[in-house]
Amino acid sequence: MALGGGTFTAMNKIMPGAYINYVSAERADAALSGRGIAALPIELKWGKDGEVFEVEAGNFEAEALYTFGYSPDTEELKPVREVFKHAEKCLFYKLNSGEKASCEISEARYKGTRGNDIKHVVTANVDDTDKFDVITYIGTYKADTQTVGQISELEDNEFVVFKSGAVLNFTAGMNLTGGADGTVTGTEHQEALNLLESYSFNVLGCMSDMDSVKALYSSYCKRMRDTVGVKFQLVVRDYAADYIGTINLKNVVSDGNAKPYALIPWVVGAEAGCAVNKSCDNQTYDGEYAINTDFRQPELQEMIKNGVYVFHKVGNNVNVLSDINSYVSVTAEMNDDFQLNQVIRVLDQIAMDEAAVFNAKYHGKVQNDEDGRIAFWSDCVNIHKQLLKRRAIEEFEETDIVVERGNNKRTVITYDAVQPVCAMNKLYMTICTR
Template sequence: MAAGGGTFLVQNKVLPGAYINFVSRPRAMSNLGERGVICVGMEMDWGREGMQTVEAADFRTDSKALFGYDYLDDKMKDMRELFLHAKKVHLYRLNGGEKAAVTEGNLTVTAKYAGARGNDICIAIVANVDEEGKFDVETYLGAELADSQTAENVEELTENDYVSFSGAGPLTAAAGLHLTGGTTETAAGSAYTDFLAAAEAEDFNVLAYNGSNEITKKLFVNFTKRMRDEEGVKFVTVLYDYAAADHEGIISVGTASELVYWVAGATAGAGVNESLTNMIYDGEYEGNAKLKKSEYIKGIQEGQFLFYEEDGKLRVLRDINSLTSFETTKNSDFSSNRVVRVLDSIANDVANLFSKYYLGKQSNNANGRNLLKAEILAYHEELMQMEAIETFTAEDITVEKGAEKQDVVVYENVQPVDAMEKLYMKVEVV
């Protein structure tokens, strides 16, 4: 995407890019971009510090090497919540610590990552039964063998997924060398600032934070508003109990903080033609969703994303965000997450289309503008086929020359489709 982007009041932008406004009509390509991508910061006791990208398949097969625990371990519960519906996670480890280590004779073994999990690593050095003078150096994580290699000297050993080896000279037998000294630190307050700075360089659909610190929540809200409204980067952020954000880019989960990661994954994985309303929660937590009808009404009016219980299962009450202050230019349609997904997809995909194929490449004449219009129209026709929007025709879009020779002005009228939520039925008995 180009350096420029965001919204505009007048045609006075300096940076090349796509500037797109969405407003409600006052009342009396191109392919769709990938969805299913989350960005999240977590405190962990194993794994690389900073940002890494993990695919769903990699998490299932390489969880132990990446995060120190088996996929089914209870420590991976939150990660499983994310990946129930997400395809990819940009994961930022917020905390550090000390690396576990052990020295025996000529050999020093150091955990690959900082954290208390390194203390569960043990090294066994046993004589090789086939080659005299050589040893099998085995790395155990807990009770499971994680790596084995045969060598005569320390210098021959190579780093594996869990430890690195250093030193010089011949190996000697050792029944069990337990690494010690590994510590897991608590994330400093500045860690979230660093995380958001790193997140700014990534592409994702959903940002998530499940903590209760009000200052950190506000940090996420301000970051989201700036990225959406000033930078033109369209994503939504899922927080726990922060309806005060009153913004279409913030989803406030009101039922339980444990459900934030599931909501983030489900939101990221939902297509532009899908709503989460009435979706069954298929995660592992048990939330208290037995509220009075009046409490549900109050929660909806306050912009809370709530769950309700039916037949022993949790379901999403309404797929809404925290926007509650409606205006003529931003009405109640913008409180629907399905509608926002459609609008965000249009903004991201059209901006990517423009940057990739037109910015600096296509002449700003009638022919060039007609080509751009045709591509945007084709993209919207794809959205119509998916039932993400309706009744879009060529007359609903204009592409004109702007105030300067380099400017292109696009105006369109779009009608997002939402899911059925309320049934009003009148029965006349005769």
């Protein structure tokens, strides 16, 4: 039974790699031993176009203006703040393309309506009146000041690219205009997913309420997990995927013009940042939205049965009811343990770490004889011992891992028995009076 990763039905693979019921492809980060990495294709009013860009939580406040075009505390960056409540790092992709704003002397560095908030002030330099002081503002922030004799001497800054053939004239304010955000379709989402194949992350978010886009993300997640062997989970709103890799979020928020999927970034960050030996069960929402939790207990019970990830009211807090995924078609081979995201985190950790070890130390480097297989077995055992020490698994014995030669001289088979540990979430108490 597959613990996670690319599945196989026969030992007939052509390409070399780690086929332990998963396949490890070449990645931007070969080993996924840590957690906390989120991936979020998202609509933005400013930012790099057509590429994935990485922002670390610790650098967000300092980089926000230059990366996203806004100060970190603005309404426009609320979704970004939500993901960084718990994620350590996020891979962003700007979904909307649009148009660049421009004026007589410059063009915005990126497409989007934020470019319309850029302006230039051109004055005479106080020390040399033959020269110009060219000041660039974004909103009210003075982003750049340069003193030049002619426009060809200007250097492009973080926000604009100057037009070398233009003429400088004094102005109290020259605004850039024509910036547009553009419309997002399934094509832009597909482009984001294509680029993300080259990156390692723990949780991906689907920022769309279109059923066709949800299906696209769900299929991508299943293909990457089961065929390519890349382990991550997907968070999508109101989509019953019936799959261990997809988390089906229920709630919407009651904030003004917020999108139905506004909570996706927080859940993505929380699930990505959740340690392999932890659970998001009963985790309190610490974000900025007002969550709609108007559910009765029978409704909540039905949601759990249907694999729905839902927030509910607990006193003055709003908490995650149960850290579950959308898998509901339970079988003898894949029982209800696989409905728990904590279990999936453990299995994914083992799958990715063992594949990373194989590719880094053994693939094409170590002979497939008894000594070589014992060495690989020892590394696999060490991974499990670390998980045992962190109380992510229990009752582990070294004999639970078996490494054998496959059906040809280049193939190795690993059998891996593991018992993940889960956080408590039910208390049954009997009180006896005397």
